[in-house]
Amino acid sequence: MDDAAFGGNPGQWPLPPAMTPEQLWLRAVAAGGQGRYNSALADLDRLHRLEAHGPLASLALSTRASFLRQLGWHDRARSLDGRALLVADGAATPAADALIGLAADALGVGRAAASARALQRAKDPVTASAWPRLPVRFAWVSAELAMVCGDGASAVGHAERAVQLATTLGSVRHTVKSRVILAAALCSLGDVDTSRREADEALRQAGASGLIPLRWAAACLLADLPGGEHSRPEVAAIRDDAAQTVTRRGGVWRSR
Numbered sequence: 001m002d003d004a005a006f007g008g009n010p011g012q013w014p015l016p017p018a019m020t021p022e023q024l025w026l027r028a029v030a031a032g033g034q035g036r037y038n039s040a041l042a043d044l045d046r047l048h049r050l051e052a053h054g055p056l057a058s059l060a061l062s063t064r065a066s067f068l069r070q071l072g073w074h075d076r077a078r079s080l081d082g083r084a085l086l087v088a089d090g091a092a093t094p095a096a097d098a099l100i101g102l103a104a105d106a107l108g109v110g111r112a113a114a115s116a117r118a119l120q121r122a123k124d125p126v127t128a129s130a131w132p133r134l135p136v137r138f139a140w141v142s143a144e145l146a147m148v149c150g151d152g153a154s155a156v157g158h159a160e161r162a163v164q165l166a167t168t169l170g171s172v173r174h175t176v177k178s179r180v181i182l183a184a185a186l187c188s189l190g191d192v193d194t195s196r197r198e199a200d201e202a203l204r205q206a207g208a209s210g211l212i213p214l215r216w217a218a219a220c221l222l223a224d225l226p227g228g229e230h231s232r233p234e235v236a237a238i239r240d241d242a243a244q245t246v247t248r249r250g251g252v253w254r255s256r
Helices: 002-006 021-033 037-050 055-070 074-087 092-108 112-128 133-148 152-169 172-189 192-209 212-223 232-248
Strands: none
Touching: 002 021, 021 037, 021 055, 021 212, 037 055, 055 074, 055 092, 074 092, 092 112, 092 133, 112 133, 133 152, 133 172, 152 172, 172 192, 172 212, 192 212, 212 232
8 A cells, every 4th residue: 555655556546445544544645646536535534533633634634635736726725734733743744744735735825935934844844754755745845936936946956856855765656746846847947848858757657657637737737848749739638638537536626
């Protein structure tokens, strides 16, 4: 289950049954990465009935928030990340996860200063935690904040660090998302050719690994970067098919 959630086999389906609360969480993470939101939320509901407080409950709330962000609901995600911080009981890992989530939520509603404050608060618990996933997530949001602030060079630096960390971690899902963010950062810096190559590779990896939400994100980037491995109509078809797959699997997109 851990390999499906954070390792080298993120496209595994069907997933084995969960026997413990932690396995319920891992199963939900893996299913969410594939855009299988109905399955993921059912497992998180079961987990909540077993554990409504403490570190695992906090991580589950942060996971729910991440699903909402993937679908464009940053405003709704904020309340879940806030609750996650409250129920973490001071444990470094879930507290850091919640604070990084709050930083991402703030960016999604145009509050760059609030995002920067949340990231600053996250630094100590990220350092205190032994969980190698957290520095990758911290680098993601740091890159996104730099892009919003118009600092393309810093954004690329943070995104490149995310790719390096994710590769060392051995998580295909984290590596693909890091490439998507790196492609966006490179585009913000004006390096369109390298951005296109990174986005093409992210699209290929996401498709090969069954990571439908990330396949959609990479296709959205490529729609604005013509001249890559796929034509504009092909990219649009990939993007629309990914969006429709997510909808069939229980995702509700926010209208933009």
